[in-house]
Amino acid sequence: xxxxxxxxxxxxxxxxxxxxxxxxxxxxxxxxxxxxxxxxxxxxxxxxxxxxxxxxxxxxxxxxxxxxxxxxxxxxxxxxxxxxxxxxxxxxxxxxxxxxxxxxxxxxxxxxxxxxxxxxxxxxxxxxxxxxxxxxxxxxxxxxxxxxxxxxxxxxxxxxxxxxxxxxxxxxxxxxxxxxxxxxxxxxxxxxxxxxxxxxxxxxxxxxxxxx
Amino acid sequence: xxxxxxxxxxxxxxxxxxxxxxxxxxxxxxxxxxxxxxxxxxxxxxxxxxxxxxxxxxxxxxxxxxxxxxxxxxxxxxxxxxxxxxxxxxxxxxxxxxxxxxxxxxxxxxxxxxxxxxxxxxxxxxxxxxxxxxxxxxxxxxxxxxxxxxxxxxxxxxxxxxxxxxxxxxxxxxxxxxxxxxxxxxxxxxxxxxxxxxxxxxxxxxxxxxxx
DNA sequence: TTAAAAATGACGGAAAACCACTAATTTTTA
DNA sequence: TAAAAATTAGTGGTTTTCCGTCATTTTTAA
Numbered sequence: 001x002x003x004x005x006x007x008x009x010x011x012x013x014x015x016x017x018x019x020x021x022x023x024x025x026x027x028x029x030x031x032x033x034x035x036x037x038x039x040x041x042x043x044x045x046x047x048x049x050x051x052x053x054x055x056x057x058x059x060x061x062x063x064x065x066x067x068x069x070x071x072x073x074x075x076x077x078x079x080x081x082x083x084x085x086x087x088x089x090x091x092x093x094x095x096x097x098x099x100x101x102x103x104x105x106x107x108x109x110x111x112x113x114x115x116x117x118x119x120x121x122x123x124x125x126x127x128x129x130x131x132x133x134x135x136x137x138x139x140x141x142x143x144x145x146x147x148x149x150x151x152x153x154x155x156x157x158x159x160x161x162x163x164x165x166x167x168x169x170x171x172x173x174x175x176x177x178x179x180x181x182x183x184x185x186x187x188x189x190x191x192x193x194x195x196x197x198x199x200x201x202x203x204x205x206x207x208x209x210x211x212x
Numbered sequence: 213x214x215x216x217x218x219x220x221x222x223x224x225x226x227x228x229x230x231x232x233x234x235x236x237x238x239x240x241x242x243x244x245x246x247x248x249x250x251x252x253x254x255x256x257x258x259x260x261x262x263x264x265x266x267x268x269x270x271x272x273x274x275x276x277x278x279x280x281x282x283x284x285x286x287x288x289x290x291x292x293x294x295x296x297x298x299x300x301x302x303x304x305x306x307x308x309x310x311x312x313x314x315x316x317x318x319x320x321x322x323x324x325x326x327x328x329x330x331x332x333x334x335x336x337x338x339x340x341x342x343x344x345x346x347x348x349x350x351x352x353x354x355x356x357x358x359x360x361x362x363x364x365x366x367x368x369x370x371x372x373x374x375x376x377x378x379x380x381x382x383x384x385x386x387x388x389x390x391x392x393x394x395x396x397x398x399x400x401x402x403x404x405x406x407x408x409x410x411x412x413x414x415x416x417x418x419x420x421x422x423x424x
Numbered sequence: 425t426t427a428a429a430a431a432t433g434a435c436g437g438a439a440a441a442c443c444a445c446t447a448a449t450t451t452t453t454a
Numbered sequence: 455t456a457a458a459a460a461t462t463a464g465t466g467g468t469t470t471t472c473c474g475t476c477a478t479t480t481t482t483a484a
Contacts, residue, residue, distance in 0.1 A: 089424075091351075092350070092351065092421075095351050096421055124351075126347075126351075131343075131347055134347055134350060134351075135338075135343055135346055135347055135350075137350075138304070138346060138347075138349075138350040139303075139304065139307050139308075139336075139346075152459085152460060152461085153460090154460075154461065154462095155460095162411050163411055163412075163415050164412075165407065165408045165409055165411055165412040165415075167409070167439085167440065167441085168440075168441075169439095169440080177461090177462075177463090178462075178463050178464080179463095180462085180463050180464055180465090181461075181462050181463060181464095183441085183442085184461085184462080184463080185460095185461080185462095186441090186442090187442085187443085187444095188460095190442085195377065196377045196442090197377055197379070197410065197441075197442080197470085197471095198409065198410035198411045198414070198441075198471095199374050199375055199377055199410045199411075199413070199414045200375075200376075200377040201411070202410070202411045202414040202415050202418075203375050203377075203414050203418070203423070206414075206415070206418045209304070209305075209308050211415070212301065364429085364430060364431080365430090365431095366430075366431065366432095367430090379469085379470065379471090380470075380471075381469095381470080389431090389432075389433085390432075390433050390434080391433095392432085392433050392434050392435085393431075393432050393433055393434095395433095395471085395472085396431085396432075396433080396434095397430095397431080397432095398471090398472090399472085399473080399474095400430095402472085408472090409440085409441095409471075409472075410441095410471075
């Protein structure tokens with residue numbers, strides 16, 4: 001009772017490489033190889049694999065949208081993103097689109113097999129080399145934060161309330177202040193965060209890590 | 213030419229524990245022990261250490277504000293947060309406030325010494341046990357994303373423009389649509405994201421990972 | 425191939441935000 | 455202690471958002 005695997009990747013070289021890497025793995029059976037999103041979709045109708053190795057740079061689809069569609073129509077298929085793109089934004093995007101794992105194409109045989117077996121068990125697998133990078137990306141906010149404008153205590157307080165969808169009037173009532181005062185602090189916030197309206201204010205506050 | 217270290221922590225037990233752990237480390241000289249933010253600030257005026265072990269739960273200050281003040285006044289002091297709080301939000305907050313490292317109080321001697329030496333070299337040190345947790349927290353957005361309302365193409369498009377501080381009129385001009393149409397899509401966005409105003413809309417869009 | 429969903433457009437009115445000033449008092453910092 | 459920053463409050467006016475309701479056409483999915 002092996003793992004039924006399918007691959008979608010438009011590079012013949014990658015296809016061949018994967019075939020070879022998986023040839024000697026008794027537990028994994030390469031069931032199908034597709035070269036495009038279209039091929040994949042019609043192939044899945046006939047037979048859905050346990051695990052799908054998904055290239056995120058296909059000619060006819062971008063990766064995360066394709067992943068979303070597959071997750072919706074074939075929730076039982078465990079997807080494993082396989083790509084050369086190693087920026088954390090892409091990893092996040094694919095994981096959020098429903099991929100259980102993320103591998104780089106320079107993966108070695110053992111890691112590949114381990115990844116397939118891991119996602120087959122519905123567990124997450126992210127290439128070890130990517131993890132450290134992801135961590136740094138997450139803490140990167142700190143660099144932006146260094147450039148973040150310094151807000152006064154009142155400004156911070158009011159910013160939190162704005163983020164909680166309070167109107168100026170409601171903030172005034174909450175803090176027992178004049179609405180005019182709130183408006184002034186708000187103007188100061190716009191100035192410091194270089195925002196034109198509430199949307200920009202909140203967006204930049206989030207970017208600078210000023211919320212919560 | 214050793215590393216001059218100071219500690220601020222209000223628990224005598226922790227103070228004692230750190231003393232003991234560091235007693236046999238020839239390279240690190242424990243120069244001062246403070247029990248409160250006030251004590252620390254006056255102590256720093258007399259003599260600033262190379263590395264400061266900073267408890268983030270002091271009676272008279274909350275950690276990130278204290279760290280920010282120290283970073284501003286004594287930028288040469290390398291701060292190392294030491295706490296029992298292991299939620300990623302706290303780690304992020306302290307790192308963003310200028311701490312070079314983050315340790316848990318159950319730290320062993322070797323890790324402690326290594327952390328002090330690492331931040332002394334102005335490099336980042338985060339407790340290894342914390343790293344995995346941080347990673348999961350970062351990818352956690354994916355779980356939220358599963359609950360995220362599904363937006364139509366137009367709604368996504370308009371949401372991006374709202375986040376770019378466009379007014380409805382400007383969005384209408386950009387997309388060659390009637391302002392009324394934009395208002396309707398916007399209404400739909402409010403409904404789907406359960407927001408009352410622009411602030412809430414952007415906040416929730418960010419939370420759901422719907423932006424960029 | 426029909427429903428359903430999405431995209432488009434409109435009207436009127438109330439509320440809130442946004443803009444540009446001024447200015448007194450308190451707190452913080454140099 | 456004097457200067458700077460923060461907090462408070464005001465006036466008046468314009469723009470934008472927010473709310474409810476309705477309706478037509480186009481696209482998508484069962």
